[in-house]
Structure formats: structure tokens, C-alpha cells
Amino acid sequence: MDLSIIFATYHSEEILQKSLECYCLIESNYQWELIIVDNAYREETRKVIDLFKDIIPIHFIEKSESGKNNALNKAIPHAKSDLIWFTDNDILPNKNLVDQYVNHARSKLDINIFGGKILPDRVLPKWIEVSSPSIKTALGILDLGDENRLIDADALWGGNMLIRKGIFDQGVRFASKEITVVNNHITGSETELLIRLKNAGNTTMYLKDSEVRHQIRDEQLTLGWLIKRAYNAGGGYVYNNPVGQMPNFFGMPRYLFKVLLTDILKVLVKAFSFKKSEICLSLMKVSNTYGKLVQFSRDRNMVNSSSTNAS
Incomplete structure (x- = not known):
């Protein structure tokens, strides 16, 4: 087996079917396999898989334990190749991706991690500022240029990254610690693994032609969805970047309250611009900062609860 492809799926059968059509x-x-882990145990998902099982080499795993990272960890031992490409159920691969x-x-044996572009599968409304890091994070867009080059591992997104299986043979796995963000959903949950791999000295290469398309749904192009996504990203940042001791207020970093107040004032100023793009970005910034505060609070409560139980 030359390449194992792994992704988790949860509901979203219409999106899954469109992705499988692309596969x-x-x-x-080269020989390749597609390992799909279903976290929902839905008959609807199995019916979609059955449509393609005789067309593409699918290995379907049903799993009840919640969480994307747990699903990916479940799939890793089933991979038959020494190369594993991780992606998402809403990612559309290009037809040459396996060869690329x-x-x-195989030509760069000293590099353990590879990744590439993730672009939207549709033209976005003009009010969505695609050059903004906040929008890129919300919509899972990644474009690091048109040259192959070495990068930090945590510059990649989980929708398009290849990791040699040898790393996982050493016992490395995606983090499965308890996530306390609302609905157990944060953005960038793969980033924690990539940070660990970077700190362990693994080299990463960005490949300009290893491009995929991310399915963007209509509801993702609404102000409400983008604001919620920014909130999740704030929680994800705290999850992936634990901090040490610092001045705090009720267990949360004091500086974040100052940042939140500044962000709110900026929203009031931007409201008078009547420019939807600027209002959107300012509201996303407030939501992101608030998400960080909430995650700090939840982590603090979890630590306090653990300490109480231990005593």
C-alpha cells in the first residue's frame, strides 16, 4: 500500500457523498486506501459508503466514542501504508493528489510531514475578506504561496496534511484529553499534535501543487456562523497554547479583559462605517477574545474539580 487516507465523518451525508464522488x-x-471513521453510527452514513465501496478502496469503521481526534486515533492502526494523509469529510482532493x-x-526521506493548499470550492461574497487571518481560520483556507518550501508544522491545517506512519509507530497520537469548549468543538484540534511534532524536531514541507478544495456551505457564509466560528477558534487557541502563571482576575488572564473591552469599542466604531466586511471582522474579534476567556474559565473549573475530587 502506497498511501493511506484517513478522515472522520459525523452526519453531513450530502457533503460526504460529494467528497467521495471526487475520490x-x-x-x-499507486495503491491507496481510504479509511473513514463514522462517529455517529448513522444508517444514512453507511448507505452513502455502500454507494462507493465497489468503486474506491474504502475501509469503513464505526465508532461510538465522540471526538474527531479519537476517531483519527482509532483509524491509525488500520493504515497499511507508511504514509498517512489526514483530511476532512468536506475536502475535495485533486485528481493527482496521491501521486503528488x-x-x-519518497524523494524527500528526511521530511516527515507534508501539507498543501486548502482553497474554497466556490466564489465567496465580496463582504467576506478572504485575506483576513480570521476568515481563513473560520473557513479553513490555507495558501502559503506558489513555491515548495520548509515551514513550521503548525502552519498546516488538518484538512490537508501527510505524516509518516513511523511517527505514530513510536506511540504518538492526536490529543484525547477532555475538551471543555461548548459542544466539544474547537478549531485547530490537530494543531496540538503538529506543535508537538515541531518541538520534537520533525521537518515539514509545504507543497504548492498538493491542493484541495474545501466545501463551503451556505450557512457558513452568514455573519452568525462566522462569529460562532471565531468563538470556537478562541477556545482552540487556549487549548493548543497553554500559558503559565500570569496576573489574573477570577482565574482568567487579566489582560484579556482589557483586550475584550478594546474589541467592543472597535465594534462600536466600525458600526458607523456601515461596511459589512469591517463590522464582520470586528465582531469576530470580540467573539474570539470572549471564546478565550470562556475556555480559560472552563479549564480552571475542571482543574478545581479535579483537585477537589483528589482530596
């Missing part, structure tokens, strides 16, 4: 278009002389990754990985 049917892959052209390669296998060829680069």
Missing part, C-alpha cells in the same frame, strides 16, 4: 476521479498508478504526495515523500 472516484483520482488518477494514480507519494512522489514527494
